[in-house]
Amino acid sequence: MSDLPALPVTFRPARTRAVLLGAGAAILVVITTVAMLLEQLGPGERLSFILTAALLFGVLLLLSRPKVVADETGVTVVNIAGRRRLDWAEILRVNLRHGDPWVFLDLSDGTSLPVLGIQPGIARRRAIEDARTLRALVEARSVREPGGRRDEHQG
Incomplete structure (x- = not known):
């Protein structure tokens, strides 16, 4: 993209x-x-x-604190009471399904992280755009092996 x-x-x-x-x-x-x-x-x-x-x-x-900051090395997710730094390789998928209160990140450790910084509550279109943009950034920054798997050994 x-x-x-x-x-x-x-x-x-x-x-x-x-x-x-x-x-x-x-x-x-x-x-x-x-x-x-x-x-x-x-x-x-x-x-x-x-x-x-x-x-x-x-x-x-x-x-009002939640936000997501994407930079060259990864993503920082700031939720109400916590902050988590993720490398691009740790994010497998960005999800915003119909009815979800906010975006969820599927992570390489098998967990899912809620991302309250992108929520469709008041501004649904904006949240969908932001989720698509974050998904595109994750896909662009991910290194995939042939066959669609991500390279787990990237630095």
Whole structure:
């Protein structure tokens, strides 16, 4: 495929991220404003309102974290609570089947890794495009032996 993007390239659910960060900021501002305007609240109660708002914002910030970064040497998958670095040779297949909440990578160790950075929730077409692009990058960067098997000895 000659239409491959220049590396490095980052895939992330931009609309979902915008909604989560916008909602988080709005919650933080509204709850903080309410805490400051309620005159019957003491300093400790105000602080608890603000800390609760900050906690909610933090949760939404974590939910907006997922992304996938493809570069010359491999792929970095950043999910909500973790990050995993993969060499191109470790990725056997990129899957986004009808009804899947996000992309899954089939790996050479026999496991499957969820990739929350490409999810069809709000922007289905974009997710399908991103999944196809990542699949094409994996295929272009993979070294296959004759007969379709991947060379396990590549460096």
